[in-house]
Amino acid sequence: MEKIEPSTEEKPRIGVFICQCGINIGGIVKVPEVVKYAQTLPHVVYAEDNIYTCSAEGIASIKEAIKEKNLNRVVVASCTPRTHEPLFRNACQDAGLNPYLFTFANIREHCSWVHMHEPEKATEKAKDIVRMAAARASFLNPQEEAEVQVDPSALVIGGGISGITAANCLANQGFKVFLVEKEKELGGMLRNIYKFYPTDEEVSHILEPMINSVKSHKNIETLTSTTVKNVEGYIGNFVVTIAKEGEKEENKFKVGTIIVATGAVEFEPIDKYGYGKYDRVLTQVQLERILQGGRQALGKFVKPKTVAMIQCVGAREEKAPRAYCSRICCMVAVKNAMQIKEWYPDANVYIIYQDLQTYGKDYEEHHRKAKDAGIKFINYTRERPAEVTQDTGKKLNLKVYHALLGEETQLDCDLVVLSTPLIQHQEGKDLSKILKVPIGPDEFFLEAHVKLRPVDFATDGIYVCGTAHGPKDVGESIAQAYAVASRAAGPMANRKVRTEAITAFVNRDLCVGCRMCEKLCPFGAHKIEEGKSTVIEAICKGCGICAAACLRRAITMRHFTDDQILAEIKTAFLSESSVGGL
């Protein structure tokens, strides 16, 4: 077992690199002054400033200094470790220094950006931050990232269009895929849908061959009427427990990666616009199911002389979880309005909308076609929504303030269709707990980074695609499905990944086996063996919850030891004059 102690073998020789970040830091903090100050700090043998330390030039300068000045610790005072730590660690590694002998001082977010109107004080604070980082640096120890074997197999949860696409793509690349679907049949939400927009193709014509190719693929094991009960383990080595409906026995198998493609459901607008009270007030999905039966089925349900579709029902609300725009409803309404108009050319079809989301290349054209076909668009505002009542003759009376005309409009409708948002379902929320992956304020699964990691979870080896991630159309869902196939294929193709070096470490002499850490760990990294806690390092994310909670102080965080943190704190309160004598 590794012992964590301050490094005493060699005297620290610290190099400090202070970034101007263009003018982000340099425009406020007097960087040359901070460089001079850093040169006076204990164990600091070298300090310089860079316009951008992260540039190829800055990186080269760090590497050169490590070699020439024989540095064994590196401090970069710049921006945030969130984006730049890997870069600087790699620079250290390239120069032959263990990457964990590097530490960050954030003088941008923590200093120049928040004190941009106080350059003098900001410069002093930057010195404090650098002094603290240098103090911490002298206590750093080398750390090693472990290598974990990755089983070249994937679990795809959800057999809708996203899950089917991801499964097929991975299977074609030779990976074993388990495709789990809770319903009896694959197909998901699309089973309820009549036609695709904007291509006007019938869903069943396309979906069935796709389902068949998945079912007959030699690398795909399709498990319908099946739910995921439990998942343990970590990237490369997940152990999945599944249960088939109606069977008592649960099954376990091992996979390397997990893809969440559990889709979404339509929000049910109970008590809105007479839904649930009047039988000719439907949701779009309910309408689609009728349309699936063709013109006759629609005619049997209602002779559509006047039809109104109301957008944003239960969406774009003031508060979460349904504050969002559901992205697809405007096009769904346009599509279904066009279908009714095609079958009943004399019908008056209205779309009552706030902002028509016919974005992108094809949908704007579709919007124009709908106008040409005679679909009427009525603009309403959130402040003055429509009202629907039913008279004795079963006509639905719809009143709405037409915001662009500035007048109240009355329609006697035979059918009112409510466009409601896609929402997360209970199974999705349950799954987020089983997988220990987050959901956002909109209750959809929350990716690692909204901009640059749209289909990764923060937890390695687990990915998300399709409407489980948020409302999107079929093309966008399929693009994301291919994207997760790429992300999951990476570690599976390599057969291995490197894992965190910053993990918890239990001193078994101090541990009394109280299980507090086991209960608190959000990743399930603590296991009690022989009455003492052990950490499964491949799972541990180094969050430190266990170390903070351990009453016996038996748990230490690698790279964040008490010594390192106390060194920072102590030096923070030193006056400038006493620093030299540290």
Add this chain to the structure above:
Amino acid sequence: MSEKPSVLVIGGGIAGIQASLDLAGRGFQVYLLEETPSIGGRMAQLDKTFPTMDCSICILAPKMIECYRHPNIKLLTYSELKEVTGTTGNFKVKILRKARCVDETKCTGCAVCAEHCPVEVPNEFDMELGMRKAIYMPMPQAVPRAMTVDKENCIECGLCTKVCKAGAVDLKQQPQDIELNVGSIIIATGFDQFNPVSIKEYGYKSYPNVLTALEFERWVCASGPVGGHLLRPADGRRPKRIAFIQCVGSRSLLKGGSPFCSSVCCMYATKEALIIREHEPDVEVYIFYNELRAFGKGFQEFVNRARDEWGVKYIRSRPGEIREDSKTKSLTLWYDDTLTREIKTLSNVDLVVLCPALVPRQGNRQLAEIMKIELDDCGFFKAKHPLFAPVDTTMPGIFVCGYCQSPKDIPDSVAQASAAAARAAEALALVQVGGAQ
């Protein structure tokens, strides 16, 4: 097939970068082709990104550097695609590496040469709002960090050669032909901005206080031409009132306009409005829109925050005309408020930001001819099927991702980039399986 499957990625923006990193990360050899001197693309020009308000270059730069240092990625910057023959698993590609006149391996990017260079020309990276020298680096975070000689403007005085301590400048350097064998190709050429000079009523290029959105991104960026200070371009005075106009040349059936919606303008205008309020909390900001399209994850919430907490004023209208006071250079917008049905004016506007259509790149047509693939009516690379094969082109083995396939934002471009990587890998896996039979 060689032992290591290989892919050519065309375009070094965020989509091309992501596709390259995905493929390189699983052991593919990647050639990343970029026509300008540095990778980074449009995202590198942006000040911040919506809805997270991340500093754009700050989240992009680590990925650019990762491409640079990845053992499986070979960067081919300042290069052009000349010829493609062959099929999936065996494309033969000819590339022209233009003469950078600087040895990338020797140049340290110290830019001393640029200090001495006597020729100043507008900097394309700053949307020509700022100047650069004839020997230059387009941006401080350029990758590779090497200077480039702009031969069109270079007067061959030789000063750069003399002052370069690394001996990196070689004005006699010749363009180089490169031939590659690759298994698959991914196209990620991004977009251009429609030039609104043809929309005379907005006075772009005649009124100095009218900018386009991309110009504004550079204008307000700390690494931009005025150091990120919010100023009126006409006189450097502090603005008090700024207006954005949406759908300039987009959603338009007029000649020269684009019929499609660019998908991102409502959101980036909201972001730029917030940037303004962050810079100068007392500046009034108006966004003139037709239909507010906030359909992505967290977007509507972002707009709500801009409107309710940051006081950004959204007006549903397309202004018909902008007039300039020739003395003060301040602007007056004439518009028809569609919600109150009144003709109104907004006067004393210090800066108008036009949000023009983002259009397919001019060069797409030539690329399509070289690769024998189809473009759609608008000039985007045509997907084999818009729903079921969104990243496949009309030619097997050649894939497409990002804005050049159809308008989309950064996360959707990143997702499509990974998707194109998956499709390329899948196509090569299937070729191998086929070959073994």
